[in-house]
Structures are given as structure tokens and as C-alpha cells.
Amino acid sequence: MLKSAIGRLRLLGLLEGISLLLLIGVAVPLKYLSANPSLVRALGQSMACCSCFLC
DSSP: OOSSHHHHHHHHHHHHHHHHHHHHIIHHHHHHOOTTTHHHHHHHHHHHHHHHOOO
């Protein structure tokens, strides 16, 4: 999977998708239920890093 450029692109896309699902499905509800935005900040930064590598 990592031997070709398409394989690396697929892997980065997968990582970005997983980080988005974690951000929306876990971090945002926890932010509003517990009033603690630290998890959103951490996952948001990791998603932004994945997006930068993808572009």
C-alpha cells in the first residue's frame, strides 16, 4: 500500500477520514456534555495536520 504514490494518498485520506469521524462523533459531543474543549482542540489540530499533508 505504501509503495506507490496512490497508496500513500489513500492512507492519508483514510487517516483524515478517521480523524474527522473522531472529531465529529466523539470530541464535539464531549465538548458540549462536559464543557471541556481540550479534546476538540487536540483532534482538530491532528485533522488539520493530515489535511496539510494531503494537499
